[in-house]
Amino acid sequence: MNAEKSVEAAEECGAKGVGYVIIVAGGFGETGEHGKNLENRLKKIPEKYNTRILGPNSLGIFFPEKKIDTIFVEHGDKALAGGGGIAFITQSGSVGVESLGIASNTGFGLRSFAGIGNKADLDELDFLKYFGKDSKTDCIALYVESIEKGREFLEEAEEIARTKPVVVLKAGRTASGASAVSSHTGRLAGSDKVVSGALRQYGIQRAYDDEELCDAAKVLAMVKPAAGGRVAVITPAGGFGVMCTDYIESRSHRCSLRMARLSDKTREKIRKNSFPFASCSNPVDLTASADNAMYLSAIDALIDDEGVDCILCITFFAPPSISRNLIDGIAEKTAESPKPILVFTQYGPFTDEYLKEFYEKGVIGFPTVSRLVRAARFIAERGCILKSQPADTKVRHSKTHKFTDLFRKWQKSLKSPGSPDEWETRNLLFQLGLPVQKGIYIRSEKIELPLDITPPYAVKLCTPKVLHKTDVGGVCLGVSEEDLPSAVKKMRTRFPGEGIIITSMVRIEGPEIILGSLFDPVFGTSIMAGAGGILTEVYKDVAFRLAPCSKSEAREMLSELTVSPILQGYRGSTMDMDSLAEITAGLSVVSAAVCEGGNQLDINPIVWTGQEWQILDAKIVFSSGAENMVHS
Amino acid sequence: MNAEKSVEAAEECGAKGVGYVIIVAGGFGETGEHGKNLENRLKKIPEKYNTRILGPNSLGIFFPEKKIDTIFVEHGDKALAGGGGIAFITQSGSVGVESLGIASNTGFGLRSFAGIGNKADLDELDFLKYFGKDSKTDCIALYVESIEKGREFLEEAEEIARTKPVVVLKAGRTASGASAVSSHTGRLAGSDKVVSGALRQYGIQRAYDDEELCDAAKVLAMVKPAAGGRVAVITPAGGFGVMCTDYIESRSHRCSLRMARLSDKTREKIRKNSFPFASCSNPVDLTASADNAMYLSAIDALIDDEGVDCILCITFFAPPSISRNLIDGIAEKTAESPKPILVFTQYGPFTDEYLKEFYEKGVIGFPTVSRLVRAARFIAERGCILKSQPADTKVRHSKTHKFTDLFRKWQKSLKSPGSPDEWETRNLLFQLGLPVQKGIYIRSEKIELPLDITPPYAVKLCTPKVLHKTDVGGVCLGVSEEDLPSAVKKMRTRFPGEGIIITSMVRIEGPEIILGSLFDPVFGTSIMAGAGGILTEVYKDVAFRLAPCSKSEAREMLSELTVSPILQGYRGSTMDMDSLAEITAGLSVVSAAVCEGGNQLDINPIVWTGQEWQILDAKIVFSSGAENMVHS
Secondary structure, eight states, X not given: OHHHHHHHHHHHHHHTTOSEEEOOOOOSGGGOHHHHHHHHXXXXXXXXXXXXXXXXXXXXXXXXXXXXXXXOSOOOGGGGTTOOSEEEEESSHHHHHHHHHHHHHHOOOXXXXXXXXXXXSOOHHHHHHHHHHOTTOOEEEEEESSOSSXXXXXXXXXXXXXXXXXXXXXXXXXXXXXXXXXXXXXXXXXXXXHHHHHXXXXXXXXXXXXXXXXXXXXXXXXXXOOSSXXXXXXXXXXXXXXXXXXXHHSOOSSOOOEEOOOOHHHHHHHHHTSOTTXXXXXXXXXXXXXXXXXXXXXXXXXXXXXXXXXXXXXXXXXXXXXXXXXXXXXXXXXXXXXXXXXXXXXXXXXXXXXXXXXXXXXXXXXXXXXXXXXXXXXXXXXXXXXXXXXXXXXXXXXXXXXXXXXXHHHHHHOSSTTOOXXXXXXXXXHHTTOOXXXXXXXXXXXXXXXXXXXXXXXXXXXXXXXXXXXXXXOEEEEEOTTTHHHHHHHHHHHSTTOEEEEEEOOOOEEEEEEEEEEEETTTEEEEEEEEOGGGHHHHOOEEEEESSOOHHHHHHHHHTXXXXXXXXXXXXXXXXXXXXXXXXXXXXXXXXXXXXXXOEEEEEEEEEOSSOEEEOOEEEEOTTSOOOOSOO | XXXXXXXXXXXXXXXXXXXXXXXXXXXXXGXXXXXXXXXXXXXXXXXXXXXXXXXXXXXXXXXXXXXXXXXXXXXXXXXXXXOOSEEEEESSHHHHHHHHHHHHHXXXXXXXXXXXXXXXXXXXXXXXXXXXXXXXXXXXXXXXXXXXXXXXXXXXXXXXXXXXXEEEEEOOOSOOOOOSSOOHHHXXXXXXXXXXXXXXXXXXXXXXXXXXXXXHHHHHHHSOOOSSSEEEEEESSHHHHHHHHHHHHSOOSSXXXXXXXXXXXXXHHHHHTSOTTSBOSSSEEOOTTOOHHHHHHHHHHHHHOTTOXXXXXXXXXXXXXXXXXXXXXXXXXXXXXXXXXXXXXXXXXXXXXXXXXXHHTTOOEESSHHHHHHHXXXXXXXXXXXXXXXXXXXXXXXXXXXXXXXXXXXXXXXXXTTOOOHHHHHHHHHHTTOOBOOEEEESSSOOOOOTTSOSSEEEEXXXXXXXXXXXXXXXXXXXXXXXXXXXXHHHHHHSTTOEEXXXXXXXXXXXXXXXXEEEETTTEEEEEEEXXXXXXXXXXXXXXXXXXXXXXXXXXXXXXXXXXXHHTTGGGOOOOHHHHHHHHHHHHHHHHHHHGGGOEEEEEEEEEOSSOEEEOOEEEEOTTSOOOOSOO
């Protein structure tokens, strides 16, 4: 009922020339057919009357400076009176309320809150643009369940992120039952790694839950970025120093951090102003006997150490020689320091009160060590983003017509439409300029090998009729020159009328790699790189980027892989990551042509021979949903 | 000065026959030589005077029922007046204070707190034993930086954990610069996976930070264990349902959870008592229009569904038809339900107040979705522990004298003492009953192959002098019968006087596996299993158990590996995990013999041939620190 009435009211407002209407009511698209029709009526209002709609299902807008507060639930606004620089844009009302809740206890710094709800008209992009231009906004935090206008959103956010941090919580992370018939690339993308790859590529930071989003927004709005990942820790309590070290050195999907190595000079300085039994290496453990002056002098020493990018202060107010004045001292250092300083504190029932006082004095603190270190990762990540080169827009908008023409022509030439065999797929990739391993295709028993295909050979059945050619004896490896005719003859006899591919056996160094591409419904053509072979879907060690991407973006994607140390020469590997990045960037340019209409491409594996990268096998899954069953 | 005086005072107390002395002062072993001497004086008191010492560096004891409170810092004890069942034992004073802090805001249920500090006399084991027997203790939570008497502690905790949960936060997780010259097993253990494996093996749960320890203790003390990992979620807010689903289905190092599939009957029941636009599958989204009655009736439906093991309630008190009475309703359901129910709530500045009211009515709630789901993992993990078989004590105490004798005899027979070559290591493993691949060792040019070593062959150099035999041409693979004499001759010429091993080439199915064993300073002989080959130290996909272990413990260890789906037949693999578990259990029995004195053993790889497991290579690193440089 509410929904219906609110549509009528909105239409009336439109007719009367009202500029903006906020619709709080629910019961629209989320409730079924009737609701969807109502929502469609709403969608017509902007064009018809030039009236903009926020909602339906919007919690409203809170913008203290403009004296706007249309939020109808309790939101602890008293605590927000001081104002701040965070613009919080949220699709879900409850996630918004929570941010205000967290705000009210320990300080948050909200500039404005906007609940966008069902986005019948105004969406995250509109608010992103607004707050991007707003000089009093220091950080934009978004909670979204869906992203409209994917690329436009990313490009706008990328532009903004050059001057102010943008952090996104995108719900819907886990695989949502992706189609069973799908390429490796398609299945692996199901876990929404495309979103992660896209956000990273465009310099947008990602949070994974409500609390993390609020923590990230707070720290990104108020704390300087870290120039690198070398962290120093000061603590009056050994246990917390150890825990903090553990978190810093743990593997993370974010920016990696490490414990800074303090210089001799720094250690001497700390030693001079602390007890003889204090530990002056990192973590600096001043012991529970420390006083304010010792603590502050240790901060000074760390600020001066060129090997330190970020300082974490574990503070307690129970020790007898520590007084509440320490807060002022740390606040002073934080304001002066060119390096970011973050605080952890716990003080029984007074914890929030102390965190609030820190906040009011310009210092961001957290009540747990894991949140402290997580916050440090956000400012280190921000530092990386600021240091990275702006994207190569020439690459971003490369023309791909000729590849599309080529793909269409190839598609028409297929022996069985929609179902290319391995040889046809190899040919396509070769024409697209990718380094496919040399081979020949034969249908008769006559074998004329070019000189550069040398023994030993691999002899492979090539037909769209067989799913797993190994299982039916369709693959014969390590065939010598003299055995080749008989091997071919055997294959001929077993599979009369089918094609055969002959290649050289290739010496493989290091792990197999998989490359792939697909069409993402929100972001468009995307590419994937990862560890290939039998373990691909076990370790899921893959990363995504949107296509086309530059070589340096491809290199960054490869660096994200757990397997990347091997690509970079770990354990004497000679693998050439740079040339793999080049191939990947090349693939990203041509992949739109292949994936238009939703096709998926797996290049699996591409291997390093010691001299070069070679594609040994590839398959294309057409969007019809029928898997191309040629290669196993 | 304090330290010195407190020792004197303790000695006086001893002389006067005082039973127990708590030493709060610091400045002992942690401060250097002088402090160590003082601590040694303390250590003598118990024996000399029959006076037990707690500390030094102890925060004291808080035990409201016994009216003991020796804690000298603010600890929010007012909030603890109600009492509860958690015994909190902590090595670090500050970690203890924090638990009391968390307690005071939202309810914690502390029975007692003990700060054990430097453990000059009483240690975690003493308190574990005490609270293990205390009938009013429901859960024992420990924060430790070091564990004394490793095995005894584990066995005691295991016994207790059959009736009440034991949860441990062990700080010092990351690699602490393990010796550079070390086996794979040794390097991988550096990241303290031995501790994780040992705790899991003995049914002890592990937390990774202060907040997690408190959350775990609270939930384990007050909430029923979950019979399985199938979780149902009720929410009035779509966004939180999605986030919750994401967390439930994310991979975790803990017990895995999944979203329960609700039965048709359940969905009908929910539908009947909710709005037509509510979503009645899991997560159950009642929408913000829901009222208390709808919420409670949905809980009823989920309690009745046999496919649900655990119910997570996302609650908000802002929606107009939800009143504070919902707390009473949920409390009633929680008390009646045979299944665990957990709550999430956020309500701006009132969050803690609402969580406290839930707590007082017997319901455990959390202010973030990630903590909610983490808590669910703890109770699911507890359910697994209760269902698991008691350990096979016959295996635990298997006699290994004969293996030790065998090892010592073997050690004496080595051509170069402390530096066995591959052939010698193979022989040892064979004698210990492990499935080493067949081969022959030759020193002359005469080759007499037993019938069961068939072509093609692998010809490998066997000498302690070469580190990476592949790099110097010391390995020749795929040698045919007719080429064997010339291959051996070549090797002979290149490495005059060195041994050669000839084996059959083996067909390898699936990934290579690594097994290993080492001597852990705290827990003694431990074994490792993991994904082998070039990627071992990249993915670090390994798990540890203490030795000896039963076959079912070995199977559980293998199941922890990310690669385990392949061991269990994923993608048509025929690998036999059961027989690998048997081999691993066998290794665990003999490994004490090999690792006594600190030696490390790598079996890398052991492979599946399609019929059986075969060890293809192995090396022993002697504790002298000098790596056995035979095999690469």
